[in-house]
Amino acid sequence: MNNNYLFLFTIGPVQSFIAEARKTKDLYEGSKLLSNLIDIAINEVKNQDENAEIIFPSKKIESKPNRFIAIIETNNSKDFGNKIENKVKESFMNIANRIFSENFPDKPKPINFDKQIKDFLEIYWVMQPFENNYESIYKEIEKTLGAIKNVRVFDQLEETGRKCSLCGKRNALFYKKMKKEKKPSYIQNNAIEIKKDIELNFGEGLCAVCFVKRFYENKSFPSTAAIASIDWVKKVPKDDLENYKKLFKNFDEQLYYEENLRQNYLKKYGYFLNDNELENAKNKLKEIYKKNGKPKKYYALIMLDGDNMGKWLSGEFLEDNTNLKEFHNKISESLGKYAENINEIVKEPKGKRIYAGGDDVMTFLNLDYLFDILIDLREKFPKFENLGFTIKKGMKSSASAGVVIAHYKTPLSEVLKWVRKMEKEAKEKGNRNSLAIAVLKHSGEIHKTVYKWKIENEWSVKIMKELVEQLKDEKKGFSNTFIKVLQEEFNRMEKIPEDKILEIELQRLLNRSSKIRNNKNEKEKKISEWKEKIKELYLDLVDKDNFFSFLNISDFIARED
Numbered sequence: 001m002n003n004n005y006l007f008l009f010t011i012g013p014v015q016s017f018i019a020e021a022r023k024t025k026d027l028y029e030g031s032k033l034l035s036n037l038i039d040i041a042i043n044e045v046k047n048q049d050e051n052a053e054i055i056f057p058s059k060k061i062e063s064k065p066n067r068f069i070a071i072i073e074t075n076n077s078k079d080f081g082n083k084i085e086n087k088v089k090e091s092f093m094n095i096a097n098r099i100f101s102e103n104f105p106d107k108p109k110p111i112n113f114d115k116q117i118k119d120f121l122e123i124y125w126v127m128q129p130f131e132n133n134y135e136s137i138y139k140e141i142e143k144t145l146g147a148i149k150n151v152r153v154f155d156q157l158e159e160t161g162r163k164c165s166l167c168g169k170r171n172a173l174f175y176k177k178m179k180k181e182k183k184p185s186y187i188q189n190n191a192i193e194i195k196k197d198i199e200l201n202f203g204e205g206l207c208a209v210c211f212v213k214r215f216y217e218n219k220s221f222p223s224t225a226a227i228a229s230i231d232w233v234k235k236v237p238k239d240d241l242e243n244y245k246k247l248f249k250n251f252d253e254q255l256y257y258e259e260n261l262r263q264n265y266l267k268k269y270g271y272f273l274n275d276n277e278l279e280n281a282k283n284k285l286k287e288i289y290k291k292n293g294k295p296k297k298y299y300a301l302i303m304l305d306g307d308n309m310g311k312w313l314s315g316e317f318l319e320d321n322t323n324l325k326e327f328h329n330k331i332s333e334s335l336g337k338y339a340e341n342i343n344e345i346v347k348e349p350k351g352k353r354i355y356a357g358g359d360d361v362m363t364f365l366n367l368d369y370l371f372d373i374l375i376d377l378r379e380k381f382p383k384f385e386n387l388g389f390t391i392k393k394g395m396k397s398s399a400s401a402g403v404v405i406a407h408y409k410t411p412l413s414e415v416l417k418w419v420r421k422m423e424k425e426a427k428e429k430g431n432r433n434s435l436a437i438a439v440l441k442h443s444g445e446i447h448k449t450v451y452k453w454k455i456e457n458e459w460s461v462k463i464m465k466e467l468v469e470q471l472k473d474e475k476k477g478f479s480n481t482f483i484k485v486l487q488e489e490f491n492r493m494e495k496i497p498e499d500k501i502l503e504i505e506l507q508r509l510l511n512r513s514s515k516i517r518n519n520k521n522e523k524e525k526k527i528s529e530w531k532e533k534i535k536e537l538y539l540d541l542v543d544k545d546n547f548f549s550f551l552n553i554s555d556f557i558a559r560e561d
Contacts, residue, residue, distance in 0.1 A: 003073050003074060003075055004071060004072070004073050004129070004130045004131065005071070005072050005073070005074060005077055005080075005127045005128060005129055005130055006069070006070075006071055006127070006128050006130040006134065006137045006138060006141055007045070007069070007070045007071070007072050007080075007081070007125065007126075007127045008067065008068075008069050008125060008126045008127075008141045008142070008145055009041055009045075009067060009068055009070075009081075009084060009123075009124075009125040010066055010067040010123070010124050010125070010145065011034060011037055011038055011041070011066050011067070011088065011121060011122070011123055012066060012121070012122040012123075012124075013122055014034060014066045015420075016167075017030050017034065017209075017213075018030040018031050018034070018354075018355075019413075019416045019417075019420075020166045020167045020168075020210065020413075021166065021412055021413065021416065022165065022166060022201075022204075022411075022412060022413065023214075023221075023223070023412065024221050024222065024223055024224060024227075024352075024364065024412065025214070025220075025221040026166060026210075026213055026214060026412075027354055027362075027412070027416070028221045028352075028354050029213050029214065029216040029217060029221075030213050031063060031354050031355040031362070032063075032216065032217065032355075033095075033212070033213060033216050034064075034066055035062075035063045035064040035355065035357070036064075037088050037091065037092060037121075038064040038065070038066060038067070038068060039064055040087060040088055040091045041068065041084050041087065041088050042054060042064075042068055042070075044083065044084050044087040044088075045068075045070055045072060045084060048072070048074070048080055048083060048084070049072045049073050049074065049080075051073065052070050052071065052072045052073070053070060053071040053072075054068060054069075054070045055068075055069040055070060055071065055325065055328050055329060055332060056068060056069045056313075056328055056331070056332045057332055057335065057336070057357070057358050058332045058333055058335060058336025058337075058339075058358070059336070060333075060336030060337065060339060060340055061335065061336050061339040061356070061357060061358050062339065062343070062356070063339070063353075063355035063356050063357045064357060065357040065358055065360070069138075069328070071130060072127075077127045080127070081125045081127055084125065085123045085125065088121065088123060089118070089121060089123070092117060092120070092121060093114070093117055093118065095212060095216070096113075096117045096208060096212045099211070099212050099215050099216065100113070100211075102215075103194075103215060104192060107192060108190075110173040110174070110188065110190050110191055110192055110208075111173075111188065111190055112171060112173065112188075112208070113173055113208045114208075116170050116171075116173070116207055116208035116209055117208050117209065117212070120209045124145055124148055124149060125145075126141040126144045126145045126148070127141070128140055128141050128144075134324055134325040135315055135321050135322060135324040135325075138313075138314075138324060138328075139314060142314070161186050161187065161188050162175075162184055162185065162186040162187045162188075162205055163205075163207075164205060164206055164207035164209075164210050165204045165205050165206065165210075166206060166207075166210040166213070166214075167207060167209065167210055169207070170207035170208070170209065170210075171188060171207060172184070172187055172188075172191060172205025172206055172207055173188065173191050173192065173205075173206070173207055173208055173211065174191060174192050174193075174194050174200075174205065174206045174211050175187050175191055175192075175193060175194065175200070175203075175204065175205040175206070176193065176194050176195075176200035176201065176202055176203065176204050176205075177193060177202065177203070178202055178203045184203050184205055187205060191205070194206075200214075221352065222253070222348075222352050222364070223252065223253055223254070223408075224299055224364070224406070224408040224409075224410075224412065224415075225252065225253040225254040225256065225257065225408040226253040227299040227351060227352060227364045227365070227366055227408075228295065228296050228297055228298055228299040228366065228367075228408045229253055229256050229295035229296065230348070230349040230350075230351075230366040230368075231295075231296065231349070231366050231367075231368040232256070232292065232293070232294070232295035232296065233256075233295070233349075234349055235292050235293075236288055236291075236292045240287075240288055240291075241288075243284065244281070244284050244285065244288065247277045247280060247281045247284065248266075248271045248277075248281070249271060250271055251271070252271065254408070254409075255271065255281075256285075256295050257295065257297065257408075258282070258285055258286075258289075258294075261278065261281055261282050261285065263278060266278065296366075296367055296560055297407055297408055297442070297560070298367060298405050298406060298407055298408070298439075298560050299364060299365065299366060299367065299405070299406065299408060300351075300364070300365040300366075300367060300370045300403055300404065300405050300406075301362070301363075301364055301365075301403070301404050301406065301415055301416075301419050302361065302362065302363050302364075302365060302373075302374070302377070302401055302402070302403050302419070303360075303361070303362050303401065303402045303403075303419045303420065303422075303423045304360065304361040304362075304377055304378075304381075304399050304400070304401040304402075304423075305359065305360045305361075305399060305400060305401075305423060305427075306358075306359030306360065306381065306397065306398075306399050307397070307398045307399055307400055307427065307432040307433060308397075308398075308432070309359050312331065312384055312397065313328065313331070315327065317384075317391055317392050317395040318389055318390070318391065318392070319389075319390040319391065319392055320389075320390060323389065326389075327387070327389050330387040330388065330389070331382070331384060331387070332358075334382035334384070334387060335358035335359055335382060336358070337382070338356075338358065338359075338380060338381060338382050339356045339357070339358055341380050342356040342361055342363075342377070342380075343356065345373055345376045345377060345380070346363045346365070346373060349366065350365060350366060350368075350369040350373060351363055351364050351365035351366055351369060351373070352364045359399070361377060362419075367405070367557060367560065370403070370405075370461075370557075371461045371462065371464065371465035371468075372465075374401065374403070374435065374461045375459050375461055375462065377399075377401065378399060378401070378435075378453050381397065381398070381399045382397060383396065383397055384396075384397035385397060398432055398433035399433070400423060400426035400427045400430065400432050400433060400434050400435070400436075401423065401426060401435050401436070402418075402419045402420065402421070402422030402423030402424070402425070402426055402436050402438075403419070403422060403435065403436070403437040403438070404418045404419045404422060404437075404438050404439075404440060405437070405438070405439045405440070405553075405556075405557070406418075406439075406440045407440065407441070407442040409442065410440055410442070414440070415440065418438050418440060421438075422436040422437065422438050422448065422450075423436065425448075425450050426450060429450045430450045430451065430452065433452060433453060434450060434451060434452050434453065435450070435451060435452075435453055435460065435461065436448065436449070436450040437449055437553055439552075439553050439556050441556070447549045447552045447553050447556065448549055449541070449546050449547075449549035449550040449553060450546060451540065451541055451546070451550065452540065455536060455537060455540045456536050456540070460537075460540075463533060463537065464550065464553070464554050464557075466533075467530075467533075467551075467554040467558075468554050468557050468558045469558075470530070471554065471555055471558035471559075472558045473515065474515060475515060475516075476515060476516050476522070476526070477515055478510060478513040478514055478515065478530070479513045479515065480513075480555045480558070480559075481509070481512065481513050482506075482509035482510050482512070482513040483548075483551045483552065483555055485509055486505065486506070486509055486548075486551075487548045487551075487552075489505065490544065490548075499535060499539070502535060502538060503531060503535055506530075506531045506534055506535065507527065507531055510527045510530055510531060511523075511527055514526065514527060534551075537550060
């Protein structure tokens with residue numbers, strides 16, 4: 001009797017758990033925790049069957065996705081699957097108990113702590129007997145898993161009282177007092193006060209699950225202000241920064257921004273050593289600004305995802321899908337190498353990676369490095385058509401990305417909502433293999449644009465980078481007046497008129513905006529070059545609003561620098 005099985009195992013919830021974040025640390029810790037739970041599940045599979053073959057994901061992937069596929073041998077499939085599921089649930093409870101004990105060694109757990117932890121994970125698994133029919137069994141277990149998820153039973157939450165500040169679903173069991181030393185209203189009686197200065201904001205409350213996420217690893221993670229100011233910090237002499245930091249009790253990179261040096265703000269977050277240091281801090285920061293300029297206030301969040309991954313994994317793009325297992329092994333290996341590459345591409349001070357789970361990536365970036373890293377992320381995405389299998393004509397692997405450029409004070413929940421929206425628009429409006437960028441201005445104004453990664457075989461982000469450089473160049477570049485005037489003129493029309501009229505008007509406006517004064521040949525050459533680039537940009541983007549958003553985003557980034 002054959003005892004081999006194809007085993008598909010998933011842990012959730014994923015997107016909601018990771019995205020329910022008020023701090024960058026929440027975002028990172030949520031991803032890290034789920035990845036580690038999948039590692040625990042995979043290790044338990046190996047404990048139960050040392051010859052088990054993990055098909056996907058590659059062991060090289062540090063930030064594991066929320067699922068894995070394995071070929072295992074067992075005499076009791078139900079018992080095997082239950083052992084893996086129970087190991088994950090038990091491990092999550094142990095993690096929660098450890099974190100609670102480390103922070104509150106002398107206190108009993110609040111009522112419902114264990115229940116919130118126990119009820120949180122959504123674990124699904126499917127197992128089918130397997131001989132040499134990998135392709136048909138794989139499709140069957142994917143279909144079965146989808147059906148199970150569609151009819152899953154939800155436990156009704158019957159908690160009444162103050163809800164968690166992160167998820168808004170479960171009761172808050174931990175809290176920080178309000179500014180006037182008051183306990184938050186409607187918090188349950190045996191909820192525990194957290195007195196650490198920097199882990200919670202005043203009046204914030206956490207459920208057991210979000211408490212575990214917030215305190216999962218006692219490691220710092222850069223704030224949005226830290227990401228935005230990385231390039232500036234590199235320029236400032238180290239001694240100047242250290243002397244400035246000594247003026248505060250709990251330093252946060254938001255204190256690099258003069259608008260935060262206010263009595264109320266500093267008291268609210270407990271940053272001051274004493275009240276007399278405010279003027280001293282202001283003067284010190286002015287001196288640093290005078291020598292080094294001011295830090296940027298905007299940063300970028302990127303979310304990249306492989307296109308049509310379900311179809312690639314199902315073998316739909318293979319001419320012969322009888323070798324699907326070997327194809328899965330190759331895809332897994334190539335995505336593992338890609339994840340390793342990302343760890344090299346996104347390194348401090350360029351930014352900070354949240355996760356690189358193979359075909360999906362989320363990372364914070366400083367604006368100085370945005371364009372080059374976007375090109376690297378797309379260029380190094382694996383080419384599944386080059387893995388040694390016969391692929392259907394015209395099929396090539398690709399990835400789409402959403403990018404949000406946001407002010408460091410914009411609520412992280414809003415930035416996360418927009419980055420998911422932009423990734424979706426890149427796939428839908430851009431018809432995949434595309435990039436969508438949104439700028440969320442602090443004023444509330446929003447610009448967004450969607451375009452293919454390449455325009456006439458040139459990287460579109462390279463065009464944007466070069467345009468930003470031209471708008472910044474005070475000697476040989478262009479002023480932004482050509483963008484403003486062109487938009488004013490064509491906003492009155494339903495669409496931009498034929499190419500020739502656009503070309504003539506671009507020639508006129510670029511000539512007026514050029515900052516080259518004493519070299520006619522150089523000026524004419526540059527105007528001709530950019531007239532063609534901007535015209536091709538419009539022809540590729542087609543939509544008028546999309547076109548002007550591209551130009552306005554370029555202008556915004558240039559001015560932010």
